[in-house]
Amino acid sequence: MLDEKDAYSETPLGCACLLGYTTSTELLLASGSYLSPSHISRAHVSCRDALLTALKQRRSKLKLLALDTLGEMDAGRLGLHEDIILDSRAIEVRELLQGKGIGIPLSMFVQDDAGSVYHHCYHSGDHPSTDILEKLWTLGFRDVNSFDMDGNVPLEFCRSDLEQARWLIEHGGDYWTPLTKRQASTNQSTKRSNGPATPAHEIMCSIGRTEKQTNKDLETRRWLLEKLLQVRVGDACSCPCTIGGCVPLKTYFDSRFRHPCSRNGISLPRDSAWKWMTFIQAYQPYLSERDLITTVRRATFDALELIHTCCSHGKGPLYDPTEIDEIDEIHSEQKSLLSLFTDLLVEFERFAYDDQSGRPLITSDPEEFWERRWLPRIMETRDRLDGNELTEGEISAGEAIGVVWGPQPPPKTERVVKPKRAITPEYIMGEIEKIMNE
Ligand SMILES: [Zn+2]
Ligand SMILES: [Zn+2]
Structure with a gap:
């Protein structure tokens, strides 16, 4: 019931944190509701800290379970001894644990969508604010260079x-x-x-x-x-x-x-x-x-x-x-x-x-x-x-091989310009004389 989805594919926790119901969010988290990293950037600002703290605690528990159960080789390969929060490799850890028959409670479950919590922030629609990125980093999430399922x-x-x-x-x-080089070195199977x-x-x-x-x-x-x-x-x-x-x-x-x-x-x-x-x-x-x-x-x-x-x-x-x-x-x-x-x-x-x-x-x-x-x-x-x-010769040579030249200037037409008569004292006197004689 805790993780039943409504018509918009939202769980009760998803709805509560989206709408800013802080008490409901805290109660649902305490009851072990599934928490997806994608809830974080979409959540109302008043619920965000509760989600971040819960995610950190849940991943720490999963890491401890893995350290108790998996061999030294796997622990080393998955970087479980590093002082960072288990993030993009959480899926591999879950798979290995399940392969050994260990049941993982829903609160600690990790879904199949590859990538780090930083990816989930970007995938969930709106861009996360730099403030959220800063909080994730301060809590110990460090996988800023991992790949998601599309190889990004x-x-x-x-x-x-x-x-x-x-x-x-x-x-x-x-x-x-x-x-491509980085992907090859991480043996990631997703294709870019x-x-x-x-x-x-x-x-x-x-x-x-x-x-x-x-x-x-x-x-x-x-x-x-x-x-x-x-x-x-x-x-x-x-x-x-x-x-x-x-x-x-x-x-x-x-x-x-x-x-x-x-x-x-x-x-x-x-x-x-x-x-x-x-x-x-x-x-x-x-x-x-x-x-x-x-x-x-x-x-x-x-x-x-x-x-x-x-x-x-x-x-x-x-x-x-x-x-x-x-x-x-x-x-x-x-x-x-x-x-x-x-x-x-x-x-x-x-x-x-x-x-x-x-x-x-x-x-x-x-x-x-x-x-x-x-x-x-x-x-x-x-x-x-x-x-x-171009010269005439170049133009016709071009046309002979099928060149169609760009726009040409309009052909020059002969303009007949009437010679202007200079206005001299003699001209004015002549004009006056013409008027007097009329
Ligand atoms: Zn190119
Ligand atoms: Zn080019």
């Missing part, structure tokens, strides 16, 4: 809540190790869907997205960017927009600079020169030489409207990196444009590293670089690609 770590759930990403990193959240290579990729994508919406949290964004830019792990993509696969900085560019209202989702060059410039101005102290080159590369790739063959973070994958044939075909179709892209990059890198009293131009004067060197060159190249500045 808590850092992947922060989305646009950058303060929480920062909190998790400050409390040991691993943002740099490739997730096509997710980001590291949590840093996901967070950088969120930073780019929030940057479009608001200018607040600049301090947090800088704090995160300084750390996340150190992660050089790329994924399996082989798009020429970035060298070495999609790195976290590239996912930031995906969410910040791909504009849904413009051609191919890319801002027009005049607009984007300004955006790239403000990006460099805002984060210059944290950008390495390599990051600056990555920036110029991406800006130029998009300005030439080359087709990406990479995954697009935050917008679902554009290309599956394993579809090699399709990707090769796109690269070969764009061959001449890609070679133009490479030539331009050589030129832009030379501009960017133009020595300005010991500092490269791109950091000493981003405006000069983007507005007066990069932009005019890009505009001129785009005009040329639209066929506006």
Whole structure:
């Protein structure tokens, strides 16, 4: 009866803590009602401490039962001697105990949904407040790097809540190790869907997205960017927009600079020169030489409207990196444009590293670089690609192989301009004479 569910799949304890009935919550806990970690972040603030204390006590009892029953090898493997609360490994402990025929009372039961109490907080709907995360940590819950049943770590759930990403990193959240590698080392059987290579990729994508919406949290964004830019792990993509696969900085560019209202989702060059410039101005102290080159590369790739063959973070994958044939075909179709892209990059890198009293131009004067060197060159190249500045011979050669040129300027028409008569004293006298004679 204590754990009977109503039409909304809520138990009496779930209802009581959701509605803030503190006495009922305490009574139901004392009576041994099942407590799911997912109750915690959904509970009314007045009931939360009671739930947290109960969860800690119940997990401690389960741990003691396991230490009494399981062998030394299992205890060591499951980390039962560590001075932390039994959390993401509680399921394994329950299974081992049940396998030995030990009955576990409902109050100590652990359901099959994998993950730590941090996961449950994120899975239960609303984002937990940083205050709840802080309380969990203080009580001894430390599994901030474990996987849930879909193979995700808590850092992947922060989305646009950058303060929480920062909190998790400050409390040991691993943002740099490739997730597939970590999963292999934990022998976790759950399979990751096509997710980001590291949590840093996901967070950088969120930073780019929030940057479009608001200018607040600049301090947090800088704090995160300084750390996340150190992660050089790329994924399996082989798009020429970035060298070495999609790195976290590239996912930031995906969410910040791909504009849904413009051609191919890319801002027009005049607009984007300004955006790239403000990006460099805002984060210059944290950008390495390599990051600056990555920036110029991406800006130029998009300005030439080359087709990406990479995954697009935050917008679902554009290309599956394993579809090699399709990707090769796109690269070969764009061959001449890609070679133009490479030539331009050589030129832009030379501009960017133009020595300005010991500092490269791109950091000493981003405006000069983007507005007066990069932009005019890009505009001129785009005009040329639209066929506006080609010779007659080049145009007809292009048409012979099926090229349809971009919009052409209207044909020039001869304008007949009436010569203006200069107003001189002689002209005025002549006009007066005409009137007098009429
Ligand atoms: Zn790409
Ligand atoms: Zn990718």
